[in-house]
Amino acid sequence: MSTPTSPDTDKKTSDGPDWEAWQTSLLKETFTNLQRLTSIPFLPSKMERVRKGVTPREIVYEEDRLKVYHYIGEGEAKFKTPLCFVFALVNRPYIMDLKEGRSIVAHYVKAGFDTYLVDWGTPTRAERFLTTDDYVNGYLLNVVEHLRERTGSDQVNLLGYCMGGTLSTMFTAIHQDLVKNLVLLATGIDFSTREGLINLWTDPRYFDVDKFVDTMGNIPAEFLQTAFLMLKPIANLVEKPINLMENIHRDEFVDDYLHMETWLNDNIPVPGEVYREFAKYLFQQNLLTKNRMPLGRHIVDLRKITCPLLNLMARNDDLVPCSQSEVLNDLVSSTDKEKIIWPAGHIGLAVSGRAQKELWPRAVDWLVQRTD
Amino acid sequence: MNKGLDQVAAFQKLWTDSFANMAGVWSQFSPGSPPSDEMRKMRGGMLKVLSETWDEYMRTPQFMEMMKASLNGALDLKRMARDGMNRVHEQFETPSKEDIDGVLLAIRHVEGRLLDRLEGLDDRVVNLNEKIDKIDQRIAEQGNGIDKRVANLGEKIDEVDQRIAEQGNAIDERVANLGEKIDKVDERIAKQGKAIDERVANLGEKIDKVDQRIANREKAIEGRGQTAKTKAQKPGATTGAKHSQDK
Numbered sequence: 072m073s074t075p076t077s078p079d080t081d082k083k084t085s086d087g088p089d090w091e092a093w094q095t096s097l098l099k100e101t102f103t104n105l106q107r108l109t110s111i112p113f114l115p116s117k118m119e120r121v122r123k124g125v126t127p128r129e130i131v132y133e134e135d136r137l138k139v140y141h142y143i144g145e146g147e148a149k150f151k152t153p154l155c156f157v158f159a160l161v162n163r164p165y166i167m168d169l170k171e172g173r174s175i176v177a178h179y180v181k182a183g184f185d186t187y188l189v190d191w192g193t194p195t196r197a198e199r200f201l202t203t204d205d206y207v208n209g210y211l212l213n214v215v216e217h218l219r220e221r222t223g224s225d226q227v228n229l230l231g232y233c234m235g236g237t238l239s240t241m242f243t244a245i246h247q248d249l250v251k252n253l254v255l256l257a258t259g260i261d262f263s264t265r266e267g268l269i270n271l272w273t274d275p276r277y278f279d280v281d282k283f284v285d286t287m288g289n290i291p292a293e294f295l296q297t298a299f300l301m302l303k304p305i306a307n308l309v310e311k312p313i314n315l316m317e318n319i320h321r322d323e324f325v326d327d328y329l330h331m332e333t334w335l336n337d338n339i340p341v342p343g344e345v346y347r348e349f350a351k352y353l354f355q356q357n358l359l360t361k362n363r364m365p366l367g368r369h370i371v372d373l374r375k376i377t378c379p380l381l382n383l384m385a386r387n388d389d390l391v392p393c394s395q396s397e398v399l400n401d402l403v404s405s406t407d408k409e410k411i412i413w414p415a416g417h418i419g420l421a422v423s424g425r426a427q428k429e430l431w432p433r434a435v436d437w438l439v440q441r442t443d
Numbered sequence: 444m445n446k447g448l449d450q451v452a453a454f455q456k457l458w459t460d461s462f463a464n465m466a467g468v469w470s471q472f473s474p475g476s477p478p479s480d481e482m483r484k485m486r487g488g489m490l491k492v493l494s495e496t497w498d499e500y501m502r503t504p505q506f507m508e509m510m511k512a513s514l515n516g517a518l519d520l521k522r523m524a525r526d527g528m529n530r531v532h533e534q535f536e537t538p539s540k541e542d543i544d545g546v547l548l549a550i551r552h553v554e555g556r557l558l559d560r561l562e563g564l565d566d567r568v569v570n571l572n573e574k575i576d577k578i579d580q581r582i583a584e585q586g587n588g589i590d591k592r593v594a595n596l597g598e599k600i601d602e603v604d605q606r607i608a609e610q611g612n613a614i615d616e617r618v619a620n621l622g623e624k625i626d627k628v629d630e631r632i633a634k635q636g637k638a639i640d641e642r643v644a645n646l647g648e649k650i651d652k653v654d655q656r657i658a659n660r661e662k663a664i665e666g667r668g669q670t671a672k673t674k675a676q677k678p679g680a681t682t683g684a685k686h687s688q689d690k
Contacts, residue, residue: 089475089477092476092477093477093478095477096477096478096479096480097477097478097479099479100479196540196543196544196547197547199544199547200547200548200551268498268501268502271502271507272507272510274507276507277504277507277508277510277511278511278514279511279515282515282518283514283518286518286521286522286525287518287521288540288544301501303494303498304494304497305490305493305494305497306490306494309490309493310490313486368559368562
C-alpha cells in the first residue's frame with residue numbers, strides 16, 4: 072500500500088504531511104474498498120464450493136461411527152507397510168487433506184505410501200461412556216488389525232496429530248510390535264507445563280471435571296470451540312474478521328480462509344468419559360510422563376516405545392506448546408528419534424504454505440528411509 | 444467478598460492497562476505517512492497490546508475464579524433444569540435422558556464384563572499359543588536331532604554299501620580268477636581224460652589183441668584137441684601131458 076517516494080517527497084514529509092501521497096493513498100484505498108464491497112455478494116457461493124478433503128478416497132473399514140478412508144494414489148503403492156493417520160476427537164480429520172496444495176495426505180500418497188485415515192465420526196449420547204481405552208485398545212487396534220490383514224504387512228506406520236498424536240503414542244506404547252514408525256504432530260505429552268492456557272484453565276483448583284462431565288455427558292462442540300477461541304480472543308474475534316474484510320477481493324486468500332474457517336467451525340463433541348480421563352489423568356495429574364497413565368487393564372509406559380520416532384512441533388503453538396511435546400523424545404526407548412520445531416502455529420504446522428513446501432517433503436523423506 | 448473485589452480489581456486493571464497501552468501505540472503515529480498505512484499500523488499495534496493484556500489477564504487467578512464461578516453456575520442451572528424435567532418425565536411415565544443414560548451405563552457394564560472375559564480368554568489363548576510354540580520348538584529340535592541321526596545312519600549305510608561294493612568287486616575278481624583256474628583244471632582234466640581215453644583205447648586194443656591171441660590160442664587148442672581125438676582113436680596117445688604144457 073505504501074507509495075514509492077522520491078527524495079523530493081521525503082523532504083516534504085520531513086516538513087509535514089505529504090498531501091499528494093495522502094491523496095494517492097486515499098484514492099487507492101477507495102478503489103480497493105469498492106473492490107472489497109463488490110466481492111462480498113460472492114462470498115456465500117465461494118463458501119458453498121469449499122470441499123472437505125481433496126484426495127480421492129474410499130471407505131475400507133467401518134465400526135460404529137468410525138470410518139477408515141483409503142486414499143487412492145496413481146499406480147501401485149511403493150511401500151508394503153501402510154501409513155495410518157490418526158486425528159483428534161475434537162475436530163474433523165479433513166485438515167490433513169484440506170485442499171489442493173495444502174494436503175499432508177497428498178504428500179504421502181504421491182510418495183507411494185498406502186495411506187489411510189481414521190475418521191472417528193461424531194459421537195452421540197450413546198457414546199458418552201466410551202473411554203480412551205475403547206478408542207486406543209478397541210477401535211484403533213481393530214483398525215490396525217484390519218490394515219495388517221488388508222495389506223499383508225506385519226506392522227503399520229502411525230501419524231498422529233494433536234490429540235490423535237497422544238492416542239497414537241499410547242497405542243504404540245501398548246502395542247509396539249504393531250507399529251513400525253511413529254510420526255507425531257503437535258502432540259501433548261507433558262501437561263505439567265503452564266505455558267498453554269488450557270493447562271492453566273484445567274487446574275483442579277478452578278475446574279471440577281467430574282461435575283462438568285456428570286452434568287454435560289458428552290462435551291459439546293460449542294464449549295470446545297469457545298475454549299479454543301478464548302486462547303487468542305483478540306486474534307480470533309477481532310483480527311481475523313478484519314483480515315478477511317481487507318483481503319476479501321483476493322480469491323486465493325478467501326479460498327484459504329474459507330477452507331480454514333469451515334474446518335475450525337466444524338467441531339464435534341467429545342465423549343464425556345474420554346474428556347474426563349484426558350482432563351484428570353493428563354491435564355491435572357500428568358500421568359503419561361510418569362508412565363502411570365491407566366488405559367483399561369493396561370498402564371501406558373512410554374519406555375516401551377522402541378520404534379523410530381519423528382516429533383514435529385510448532386514454535387508458535389498456543390494450544391500445544393513445544394515444551395509439552397519435546398519431552399517425549401527423552402521418555403521413549405527409541406534410538407532412532409528426531410524432533411523438528413517449525414516456525415508456525417498449531418494448524419500452520421500442517422497446512423501453511425512454507426510447511427507444505429519445506430517441512431512435509433522432509434517428513435515424507437524421513438518415513439521413506441524407514442519403511443519397506 | 445474479598446475474592447469478588449479482587450476479580451473486579453483485576454477486570455478494571457485489564458481495561459486500564461488495555462487503554463494505557465493502546466494510547467502508547469498512538470504515540471508512534473507519524474503524520475508524514477499515508478493515512479491508510481498509518482491506520483493499519485496503529486490498528487496492528489493496538490490489537491497486539493490488547494492481545495498481550497488479555498493473555499496476561501486470562502492467566503490470573505481472578506480470571507480463573509471468575510470462570511469457575513460462571514461455569515459452576517451454568518452447571519447448577521443445567522442440573523436444576525434437568526431435575527425438573529426428570530420429575531415431569533416421571534409423572535408422565537416417559538423415559539428421561541437420565542433413564543436412557545442408566546440403560547446405556549448398564550449396557551456398558553455388561554459390555555465391560557464381556558470384554559474382560561474375552562480379554563481373559565485372549566490371555567489364555569496367548570498362553571496356549573506360547574506353550575504350543577514351545578512344544579513346536581522342542582519337536583523341531585528333536586526332529587533336527589533325528590534328522591542328524593538319520594543323516595549319520597545314511598552316511599554309515601553308504602560307507603557299508605561302499606565296502607560291500609568293494610568286497611563284491613574283490614569277490615568277483617577272485618571268482619573270475621577261480622573260473623580261470625577251474626577252466627585250466629578242466630582243460631587239464633580234459634587233457635588227462637583224453638590221455639586216459641587214449642590209454643584205455645590202447646589197452647582195449649591190447650586187450651582185443653590179447654583176446655584175439657587167446658581166441659587164436661583157443662582155436663589152436665581146439666584144433667589140437669580135434670587132432671588129439673583123432674589120434675586117440677588111434678593107440679598110444681599121451682593127450683594129458685601135452686595139454687598142460689600148452690597152457
